[in-house]
Amino acid sequence: KQWYQRRVRGGLHGKLYAQAMFAIFNELFKNVVSVKIDTDEYNYPTGSGSIAFSSTDSYIKALHANYIEVKTSTFGPKSIEIQHFMEDKPCSLCDNAPGRKFCKSECFQYFCDLCWKRYHQSGSQHVAVTRHHRNKEGDYHH
Numbered sequence: 001k002q003w004y005q006r007r008v009r010g011g012l013h014g015k016l017y018a019q020a021m022f023a024i025f026n027e028l029f030k031n032v033v034s035v036k037i038d039t040d041e042y043n044y045p046t047g048s049g050s051i052a053f054s055s056t057d058s059y060i061k062a063l064h065a066n067y068i069e070v071k072t073s074t075f076g077p078k079s080i081e082i083q084h085f086m087e088d089k090p091c092s093l094c095d096n097a098p099g100r101k102f103c104k105s106e107c108f109q110y111f112c113d114l115c116w117k118r119y120h121q122s123g124s125q126h127v128a129v130t131r132h133h134r135n136k137e138g139d140y141h142h
Contacts, residue, residue, distance in 0.1 A: 012037065012047045013075050021049065024070060029062045031055035050085055063104050084129045091115050101128040 012021075018035040026032040030053075037049040053059040062082055071077040084102050091099045092109035099110025105126040111119060120126045 012045065012049060012080060013070070013078050014045045014047075015074050016070065016072075016078075018049075020072075021051065024068070025051050025062065028065070028068060029053065029058045031058040060108070063108075086129065093119060101130055103127070104129050 016037075018037050021037070022032055022035045025035070032051060033054045034052045035049065036051075038046045040046055051062070053062065063084060065082055067082065068080050069077050070080055084104050086102060087110075089099045089110045091097045091112040092107075093115040094112060097112030097114070099112060101111045101113065101116045103109055103111065103116075103120070103126050107119075107126060111128075116128060120128075
């Protein structure tokens with residue numbers, strides 16, 4: 001069975017556990033099947049994680065939300081950014097080049113740079129998500 005993953009980047013409070021994230025996202029978007037909080041080598045939360053949905057509709061609803069605000073008795077309010085989880089997939093059109101861009105607006109497909117320009121003409125309302133690359137020092141770069 002295919003799960004639809006979303007990446008939660010930045011804004012996760014250190015006291016926000018996976019069980020709480022599961023409850024929050026399941027209440028807002030439904031059909032959550034798993035939550036993973038990213039940790040460093042010392043098991044300390046890094047402020048990001050991933051959420052998997054069993055439903056395309058729930059996934060798309062979360063994808064379009066972009067941000068949610070969480071407020072609890074221990075902290076709050078805290079804004080959490082939600083992004084598409086970028087996979088290593090080929091371009092959906094040419095199938096030759098790596099799909100470095102994902103259209104989160106309507107297409108929900110991966111594109112190489114050339115096919116993105118061809119398929120999404122200037123003035124298009126489509127929004128691309130791009131992979132953040134990690135260099136040797138562990139910093140993220142576009």
